[in-house]
Amino acid sequence: MPHTPPHWFLLGAGNMGTLAAWYLTLAGHRVTVIRSESASPLKKTLWLPDGRQQAVSLPVLTPSALPDRIGHLLVAIKTPYTRSAMAPLRQRLDSQTQVLRFQNGLGALDSLLPPGCIPLEAITTSAVKGQHPDHTVVAENATWLGGSTAPPAWFAALTEHWPDLHWEDDIRPRQWHKLVANAVINPLTALYDVPNGRINDDPALRKQATQLCEEADHVLQQLDPAWPGHSLENVLTVARATASNTSSMRADRQRGAQTEIDAINGWLVKQADQLDLAVPANRKMVTALTLR
Known part of the structure; x- marks a missing residue:
């Protein structure tokens, strides 16, 4: 039937x-x-x-x-x-x-x-x-x-x-792969008001991207030892493939709207706090992009 x-x-x-x-x-x-x-x-x-x-x-x-x-x-x-x-x-x-x-x-x-x-x-x-x-x-x-x-x-x-x-x-591995990409591309492009591709081209942004990725991988490996880590290359590939795009977080910030930082980097920070891990780069993004 x-x-x-x-x-x-x-x-x-x-x-x-x-x-x-x-x-x-x-x-x-x-x-x-x-x-x-x-x-x-x-x-x-x-x-x-x-x-x-x-x-x-x-x-x-x-x-x-x-x-x-x-x-x-x-x-x-x-x-x-x-x-x-x-x-x-x-x-x-x-x-x-x-x-x-x-x-x-x-x-x-x-x-x-x-x-x-x-x-x-x-x-x-x-x-x-x-x-x-x-x-x-x-x-x-x-x-x-x-x-x-x-x-x-x-x-x-x-x-x-x-x-x-x-x-x-x-579906969790796919969620986490997208989460890490979002946790790098969204806040950096929003904070510095640049398109996605700048993360590859600007050495200072690429350095920050590396720190954000390393922290995210460390948290996720503590949550699941099977997490492969080494997320940076995947994130940079996404940034290259969407080089001219404006991220959703950048678009939100441009119009003065609340961003989704709490559900992205903020989620990683909450997990890190429960695991007693330091994630200063991700915490910095949450602080910088939270409307007050």
């Missing part, structure tokens, strides 16, 4: 949230945006890498109008706003709710989900830029979903509509 695609409720219809919603709707999933300020349909335009223009229209509900139980929740909101956005939803979630976390960094949903509810995680190398209502898909690259269970019933059909989508039973 064919599986009925689920109905997702979306927190965070920004660049990546909009892209994920579009892929889901292509596969027959329903997606409703949660917004506190308006219940009018959210109309977006996606510009695809081949130049095609795709109109996206998503229904909207305010938190007070949501159903008593939410079965599928997609969390793509910026991490600093996660706690306040989740507050009106928590009574509508239970241990059977599937929560797909599509965010940078780690730890944003800690203590926010009901007992027994384990979120699915998403890691992507796709890139989207722009501001509502226009979103330009710079690249459609690989995306991995994963968790501690087998793939959900809806996953196989979704791969037909979501380009280069994969399932990982243990």
